[in-house]
Amino acid sequence: MIRTAMLQSLFDPSSLASSNLLGFALPAADSAADANYWFPAQASSFAADMDALWYFIYWVSVFFFIGIVAFMVLFVTRYRRTATRTQPERSASHNTALELTWSILPAFLLVAFFYWGWTSFLVIATPPRDAMEVQVGAYKWGWNFTYPSGHTDSELHVPTDREVKLIMSSADVLHSFWVPEFRTKFDVVPGRYTYLWFKPTRVGEYQLKCTEYCGTGHSAMRAKVVVHEAGGFEKWLEQAEGALLTMEPKALGELSYKKLGCAQCHSLDGTKLVGPSFKETASLWGNARGLADGSEVTVDENYLRESILEPMAKVVAGYQPQMPVIPGIREKQIAGLIEYIKSLSGPNQ
Amino acid sequence: MSDIQLATTSAPRAHAAEPEQNYLNCSRGFWSWAITLDHKRIGVMYLAGVSFAFFLGGVFALAVRTELIAPGYTIMDADTYNQMFTLHGAVMVFLFLIPSIPASFGNFVLPVMLGAKDVAFPKLNLMSFYLWVTGAVFFVATLFTSGLDTGWTFYTPYSTTTQTSVVFATMGAFILGFSSIFTGLNFIATIHMMRPPGMGWFRMPLFLWGLYATSLIQVLATPVLGITLLLLIVERLAGVGIFDPAMGGDPVLFQHFFWFYSHPAVYIMILPAMGVMSELFATFSRKHVFGYRFIAMSSVAIAVLGFLVWGHHMFVSGQSRLVGMVFSAITFSIAIPSAIKVFNWLATMYKGVIWLTTPMWYALSFLFLFGIGGLTGLFLGTMSTDVHLHDTYFVVAHFHYVMVGGTLIAFLGALHYWWPKMFGKMYNEKLGSIGAWGVFLGFNLTFFPQFVLGTRGMPRRYYNYEEWEGFESLHFWSTMGSYLLGASLMLILVYLVQSLVKGKQAPVNPWGAASLEFTTSSPPPHFNFDVTPTVGEPYDFDDLVFDEKTGGYVRQEARNS
Numbered sequence A: 001m002i003r004t005a006m007l008q009s010l011f012d013p014s015s016l017a018s019s020n021l022l023g024f025a026l027p028a029a030d031s032a033a034d035a036n037y038w039f040p041a042q043a044s045s046f047a048a049d050m051d052a053l054w055y056f057i058y059w060v061s062v063f064f065f066i067g068i069v070a071f072m073v074l075f076v077t078r079y080r081r082t083a084t085r086t087q088p089e090r091s092a093s094h095n096t097a098l099e100l101t102w103s104i105l106p107a108f109l110l111v112a113f114f115y116w117g118w119t120s121f122l123v124i125a126t127p128p129r130d131a132m133e134v135q136v137g138a139y140k141w142g143w144n145f146t147y148p149s150g151h152t153d154s155e156l157h158v159p160t161d162r163e164v165k166l167i168m169s170s171a172d173v174l175h176s177f178w179v180p181e182f183r184t185k186f187d188v189v190p191g192r193y194t195y196l197w198f199k200p201t202r203v204g205e206y207q208l209k210c211t212e213y214c215g216t217g218h219s220a221m222r223a224k225v226v227v228h229e230a231g232g233f234e235k236w237l238e239q240a241e242g243a244l245l246t247m248e249p250k251a252l253g254e255l256s257y258k259k260l261g262c263a264q265c266h267s268l269d270g271t272k273l274v275g276p277s278f279k280e281t282a283s284l285w286g287n288a289r290g291l292a293d294g295s296e297v298t299v300d301e302n303y304l305r306e307s308i309l310e311p312m313a314k315v316v317a318g319y320q321p322q323m324p325v326i327p328g329i330r331e332k333q334i335a336g337l338i339e340y341i342k343s344l345s346g347p348n349q
Numbered sequence B: 001m002s003d004i005q006l007a008t009t010s011a012p013r014a015h016a017a018e019p020e021q022n023y024l025n026c027s028r029g030f031w032s033w034a035i036t037l038d039h040k041r042i043g044v045m046y047l048a049g050v051s052f053a054f055f056l057g058g059v060f061a062l063a064v065r066t067e068l069i070a071p072g073y074t075i076m077d078a079d080t081y082n083q084m085f086t087l088h089g090a091v092m093v094f095l096f097l098i099p100s101i102p103a104s105f106g107n108f109v110l111p112v113m114l115g116a117k118d119v120a121f122p123k124l125n126l127m128s129f130y131l132w133v134t135g136a137v138f139f140v141a142t143l144f145t146s147g148l149d150t151g152w153t154f155y156t157p158y159s160t161t162t163q164t165s166v167v168f169a170t171m172g173a174f175i176l177g178f179s180s181i182f183t184g185l186n187f188i189a190t191i192h193m194m195r196p197p198g199m200g201w202f203r204m205p206l207f208l209w210g211l212y213a214t215s216l217i218q219v220l221a222t223p224v225l226g227i228t229l230l231l232l233i234v235e236r237l238a239g240v241g242i243f244d245p246a247m248g249g250d251p252v253l254f255q256h257f258f259w260f261y262s263h264p265a266v267y268i269m270i271l272p273a274m275g276v277m278s279e280l281f282a283t284f285s286r287k288h289v290f291g292y293r294f295i296a297m298s299s300v301a302i303a304v305l306g307f308l309v310w311g312h313h314m315f316v317s318g319q320s321r322l323v324g325m326v327f328s329a330i331t332f333s334i335a336i337p338s339a340i341k342v343f344n345w346l347a348t349m350y351k352g353v354i355w356l357t358t359p360m361w362y363a364l365s366f367l368f369l370f371g372i373g374g375l376t377g378l379f380l381g382t383m384s385t386d387v388h389l390h391d392t393y394f395v396v397a398h399f400h401y402v403m404v405g406g407t408l409i410a411f412l413g414a415l416h417y418w419w420p421k422m423f424g425k426m427y428n429e430k431l432g433s434i435g436a437w438g439v440f441l442g443f444n445l446t447f448f449p450q451f452v453l454g455t456r457g458m459p460r461r462y463y464n465y466e467e468w469e470g471f472e473s474l475h476f477w478s479t480m481g482s483y484l485l486g487a488s489l490m491l492i493l494v495y496l497v498q499s500l501v502k503g504k505q506a507p508v509n510p511w512g513a514a515s516l517e518f519t520t521s522s523p524p525p526h527f528n529f530d531v532t533p534t535v536g537e538p539y540d541f542d543d544l545v546f547d548e549k550t551g552g553y554v555r556q557e558a559r560n561s
Helices: A002-011 A047-078 A096-125 A232-246 A249-259 A278-283 A301-309 A331-343 B003-008 B030-034 B039-067 B078-097 B100-113 B122-144 B166-193 B206-238 B251-285 B292-308 B321-333 B335-349 B358-381 B383-389 B393-423 B429-456 B472-502 B556-560
Strands: A132-139 A142-146 A156-159 A164-170 A175-179 A184-188 A194-198 A204-210 A222-228 A288-290 A296-298 B544-547 B552-555
Touching: A047 A096, A047 B335, A047 B358, A047 B383, A096 B321, A096 B335, A096 B358, A096 B383, A132 A156, A132 A175, A142 A156, A142 A222, A156 A232, A164 A175, A164 A184, A184 A194, A184 B383, A222 A232, A232 A249, A232 A331, A249 A331, A278 A331, A301 A331, B039 B078, B039 B100, B039 B122, B039 B393, B039 B472, B078 B122, B078 B166, B078 B393, B100 B122, B100 B166, B100 B206, B100 B251, B100 B393, B122 B166, B166 B206, B206 B251, B206 B292, B251 B292, B251 B335, B251 B358, B251 B393, B292 B321, B292 B335, B321 B335, B321 B358, B321 B383, B335 B358, B358 B383, B358 B393, B358 B429, B383 B429, B393 B429, B393 B472, B429 B472, B552 B556
Parallel strands: A132 A164, A156 A222
Antiparallel strands: A132 A142, A164 A194, A175 A184, A175 A204, A204 A222, A288 A296, B544 B552
């Protein structure tokens, strides 16, 4: 456990240098040559320009900061009060020329930062016309992606060196789309579409993170992002669509349970999370279940299907009406989920 | 002067120090404080109140840091964590940072610096204190009901749909807003109407310029927050669609309204801190502050420009690109007045006599930390780099360097600078320096690693991170830093309380300061001055000499006479 090692290092500083205790080693996923102490790998066409601008501001800041601290230390040591030094030396209490100089000169640097930042932002904010379009649905707490073929998946797969435009919307509250390696981010807002585009330049697996606070599952609202080499994306799409068509319903249900984010609110072991446990639902199969409005419903296929498609229609007693409509969910997946939930009351559970 | 008091203390005393009657002992009992109109007592009550709020916010902060020391569940679940960071932010911003320096030290010092008996509207002043208390009660009520999990920003539609006590908290913030407005009004009226003959605008101590600029923002920006929060309450309670798209509202509108106040509020927090710094650098360099007019005018420039930059919180939230461009440009312009102040404080030290007392350690800390806080703002005002950094730990680190490294450090500097004046006691100088260094080191250890976490990919408000992400060591050191910071703050509390019991009697002017509050006794009499003071240059230290007899500084001509 790295933490134990860190605690030990408090008492044995020599162990510091040899390990990753100061955070100098890079995350395993970012062993690429373009990853460094500050940044993860550069995996989109924006990254090199953004990092260059960041480093430009960084070195200017370092210059000014060192200057300020150096003068501060110099003055404190040189002009420090001592037994014999109790009166200041004569010096001006203002100097308009000097003050104007240090007010105006840095402004040129600020204009440079602004201009570079703005022109780069325009590139980031302007999707090219012929980009591959992917519909993104964000909800508490998961993501799904609908590809041009109509296939919906909980992972974002894209081909390398191809512009991709995301058309994003939220089913409930604000979310935000961020892939650190792509250096791009945009909020996903309910009630309107927002857009984001990127051109992946590096084959590999990354992670999409939600960066707008959205409640209990905010830090778990992630999705796998895969950048395929040439031809790989089409192959993956074919396989993924095929799996959806040919998979056994219960296995498809189990896969959907994991991929669509059901697991964040519905446990399999009876634990009460944001929503009722599927184990409890399964154990009530064929029986009545109490609802928040005081009425009852029989737990069967129709009840489950309605609850997936219209989550607010039948809210179980003791729970809040929290569940979003999962954008893009397929009939096959719903059927699979029902089979999967049913199976949870089996002899093995 | 009283012989009785001379007999009871062996410490050196100023010849004019501690008259028999001062504002602390001129009347006694609960009601003499509860319904006091004395700005000094109100300032002391505010000081106690905001310090308690700071303690509470600090406890929440330590809970947050402890949870993040390792991936996965450490001491609390995600819902509790969300409450902890929300309450930390809300309590720190609304109950501590906004009132901190103006309401406690501003209230105490402002009339004395003007040679006046009180603020312009003493009753309004007491009322704003009670509004603060009422607002605080509402916040405590959220704690004891279903808590609050919206983040201090109350972003819609999360805040209109969550089950926690959003209405209590927003009512609290609404009421605190009025407290803030009344304090601002009072200070504006006092500075305009009650400056003594001879004190023109450009002979005011710079702390007053800081408070004046702050008050302008408080009066003009806070009503917008009030209206926004009322609209939020109406939406929640009456289901009128304003911000929630499910009811036909617009969530981005809320962000505009919210930041229209909350960005200027950042300057409500930092301008008084800058005012304190101008006093500290001049006094402890024993030199006229360098470039008085530039510093004074830069406060006003920050106050004005502060109203025009709110959109830089929203580069990636769906506002138009043109609007974003304008906000980015104006944001950069505000860097200039801030830089002017830093350069002028540095120049103030040049050829001065630098006296490394506890308040001066805080002033030097401020220069270092606010330097980092200000410079890292450049990365965020730049549109394209902000795309990557927005809502990450880089932002968390940046605003803590400004709010803690700036405002809290200045609050502590002011506390140590005016403590002898407020309570008539000297604290232990050695422990004071140790505390200042502990805060400085603990703070940097806590927040510097967070810059790296942010650029590498750690989003803010995250309950959890994964082991493979490689964030654990940085989080570990950050948490260790927060413990050092907490321990140092406790040390400060201990020696300050101890000084009240057995501290040395404070002289009239322990630091050799030139402004008017250091010409009256420590603590001051009920009406501030026994003899109406004559107004001098607030930064004329030339004829101040150390007086062995009292352990403080006196004016040369006063000593000779």
